[in-house]
Amino acid sequence: MSYGPGHHGDARQMPETAAEIARAVRSGRLRAAELVERSLARIEALNPAINALVQVDAPRARRRAAEIDATIARGGDPGPLAGVPAAVKDNLCTDWGCTTCGSEMLRSYRSPFTATAVERLEAAGAVIVGKANLDEFGMGSSTERSCFGPTRHPLDPTRVPGGSSGGSAAAVACGMAAVALGSDTGGSIRQPASFCGLVGLKPTYGRVSRWGLVAYASSLDQVGPLARTVEDAALVLSVIAGADERDGTCANLPAEDFAGDLHRAPADLVVGVARPGRGTGAGESPGMALAMERAAQRLRERGAKIVDVDLPHAGAAIAAYYIIATAEASSNLARFDGVRYGRRAELAPGQGLADLYERSRSEGFGPEVRTRIMLGTHVLSSGYYDAYYLTAQRARRRIKQDYDAAFARGCACVLMPATPGPAFRAGEKTADPIAMYLEDAYTVGVNLAGLPGLVVPGGTEEAGGVELPVGVQLIGPALGERTLLRVGAMLEAR
Ligand code: GLN
Numbered sequence: 001m002s003y004g005p006g007h008h009g010d011a012r013q014m015p016e017t018a019a020e021i022a023r024a025v026r027s028g029r030l031r032a033a034e035l036v037e038r039s040l041a042r043i044e045a046l047n048p049a050i051n052a053l054v055q056v057d058a059p060r061a062r063r064r065a066a067e068i069d070a071t072i073a074r075g076g077d078p079g080p081l082a083g084v085p086a087a088v089k090d091n092l093c094t095d096w097g098c099t100t101c102g103s104e105m106l107r108s109y110r111s112p113f114t115a116t117a118v119e120r121l122e123a124a125g126a127v128i129v130g131k132a133n134l135d136e137f138g139m140g141s142s143t144e145r146s147c148f149g150p151t152r153h154p155l156d157p158t159r160v161p162g163g164s165s166g167g168s169a170a171a172v173a174c175g176m177a178a179v180a181l182g183s184d185t186g187g188s189i190r191q192p193a194s195f196c197g198l199v200g201l202k203p204t205y206g207r208v209s210r211w212g213l214v215a216y217a218s219s220l221d222q223v224g225p226l227a228r229t230v231e232d233a234a235l236v237l238s239v240i241a242g243a244d245e246r247d248g249t250c251a252n253l254p255a256e257d258f259a260g261d262l263h264r265a266p267a268d269l270v271v272g273v274a275r276p277g278r279g280t281g282a283g284e285s286p287g288m289a290l291a292m293e294r295a296a297q298r299l300r301e302r303g304a305k306i307v308d309v310d311l312p313h314a315g316a317a318i319a320a321y322y323i324i325a326t327a328e329a330s331s332n333l334a335r336f337d338g339v340r341y342g343r344r345a346e347l348a349p350g351q352g353l354a355d356l357y358e359r360s361r362s363e364g365f366g367p368e369v370r371t372r373i374m375l376g377t378h379v380l381s382s383g384y385y386d387a388y389y390l391t392a393q394r395a396r397r398r399i400k401q402d403y404d405a406a407f408a409r410g411c412a413c414v415l416m417p418a419t420p421g422p423a424f425r426a427g428e429k430t431a432d433p434i435a436m437y438l439e440d441a442y443t444v445g446v447n448l449a450g451l452p453g454l455v456v457p458g459g460t461e462e463a464g465g466v467e468l469p470v471g472v473q474l475i476g477p478a479l480g481e482r483t484l485l486r487v488g489a490m491l492e493a494r
Contacts, residue, residue, distance in 0.1 A: 014038060018084040018178045018232040019259070022125065025083035028072055032065035032083030032127060039085035039129045043176045049157060052170035053130035054090055054148045055097045061085075064127045079125035080235055087177040089168050090131040091138055092118050092223065093212040101214050102136045102146035105342040105364030115212025116247070117181055117223040117240040124239040129177055133167030136366045137333065138185055138216040140164050141439040143192070144430055145368050152426070154196060156466045159423040162192030168226050169196040179236050180226045184453075185216045186321050187443025189224045190473060193455040194418035197469030199233045199488065200226050202443075204478045205450035206251040208237075209244035217328035218249075220321075220447040230456060230488040234259040237481060251479070258482055262489045271299050271474075271487065272309030272411035277420060282441030285421030287461020287470045295415055295458055295472045295491055302490050309406040309414055313398040317445035318437055320399065323379050323392035324448070330376030333369070337361060371433070400449035403475065412483050413476040417442050418455040422468035442473060452481050454488045 014030070015021045024030040040058050047053055068078040088094070091101045093111035100106045122128060135145045143151040143166025151166040153159035154173040161170040165182030169192035172180050182189040184202035193200025201224045208223045215221060225236035235258075242255040273296055277284050284292070296306050336342035338360025345359035365373070379388035406414050419442060429436040446453040458472035472491070476484035 032068040036065040052167045056130040082125035086126040087132045087171040087180040091214040102134045104147045116209035135164035138164040162195035164188040185220045187440045190455040194471030195423040200455040201233045202453045204452045209247040209250045211246040215332040217325040269304040272406045272414040274416045276314035282420045291458030311402040316395040320392040320395040321444035326372045326376035396448045407477045418471040418473040
């Protein structure tokens with residue numbers, strides 16, 4: 001399978017990263033129209049096999065590109081992402097096309113508005129080429145649970161790209177888009193980034209507006225970038241971050257330029273290394289263990305001090321996450337009832353309102369979503385609330401305190417695996433929810449603690465004759481993205 005940029009008969013060397021593209025477009029060296037055609041050609045060639053994008057609006061993308069070229073021709077500046085082809089996960093509302101969340105329930109849902117993050121991306125000059133596949137409502141780690149069918153790993157079609165932002169990751173890995181927006185509730189940006197050899201950033205909770213992101217678990221959800229380089233992730237973050245009065249949990253901070261001092265290594269850098277998987281059953285594959293050693297070594301060579309840190313409550317993260325996330329999901333998904341929102345079931349004569357709710361919800365949601373709604377309803381029900389939900393909230397606090405302790409000891413960030421190993425085979429974990437949930441062992445704690453997490457490529461691991469990427473993760477203190485991105489840039493191969 002041909003993979004990635006440069007292998008699709010491009011007649012001449014064209015830039016692949018968002019930073020290079022925007023530079024070329026802003027300086028008039030390349031036209032946005034040419035770049036969008038290249039993206040559309042790759043989509044046409046690769047998307048039928050990969051299924052990364054579930055909607056492509058080529059006329060709209062071409063119109064947007066023409067507008068950008070016209071701005072340049074007038075001597076104007078379309079913005080820091082001028083002409084950059086982008087994809088957005090299909091749980092981000094757009095006032096064009098449908099916003100499906102990969103669910104039968106919303107297959108034909110048209111949003112009257114556009115999510116803040118998407119709006120800001122376009123206002124900065126990006127050209128959205130399509131909406132990306134996902135696990136239904138963001139619930140999954142493999143992008144196998146979408147009403148549009150699974151997304152395939154770009155390097156090996158028998159494997160998954162990770163999830164739930166697997167479509168966003170595969171689209172960037174294949175060069176259909178230079179950057180993509182995903183959402184991360186428990187790892188959905190970072191795990192696919194690790195599997196597809198990309199940079200993925202889950203910002204601090206409150207850094208990016210959630211307005212227009214269809215809610216899965218509101219206290220955990222964040223929108224963030226998937227990109228080829230740390231610089232591109234920083235560029236996208238600079239554009240999408242910042243105060244938004246439409247999201248009450250969005251921090252009231254001014255916009256910042258995260259890409260500016262990226263390649264200046266932080267002085268007196270101390271990085272904590274955590275290997276919590278060794279005690280949780282999630283484990284570390286040989287390739288991941290090697291990637292961790294290499295990353296620590298590289299930071300040491302560049303002057304960082306590496307210390308071991310202990311995260312004693314990391315083992316509780318999966319249990320706490322799958323209680324809190326399902327509890328919040330059961331409430332958030334109540335609105336999809338075929339009356340207020342969502343696909344309405346056809347009733348047989350004599351059936352009433354209760355049948356309408358029941359049938360609409362049974363027919364509209366897939367099995368994993370139904371399971372999670374039932375789990376969430378159960379953990380919140382009287383008699384079980386204390387045992388499950390309250391205990392999980394206590395664990396959540398302890399998990400956060402573990403990180404706080406590491407930062408209080410002087411660590412600028414914590415280095416940890418992003419995933420237990422490289423991409424697994426399609427179908428391998430769909431029958432075993434626990435095995436699927438264990439994929440999130442290294443990522444969910446970061447959401448519970450509300451912290452920023454950055455995944456950068458760490459190396460590869462051979463599996464079935466294919467060299468599959470694995471990513472390492474850097475976790476920083478709240479609002480510590482600037483340092484996190486700078487440390488991430490130190491790890492990038494160049
Ligand atoms: N895999 C996790 C879940 O299924 C995380 C998903 C996400 O971050 N949206 O809930």
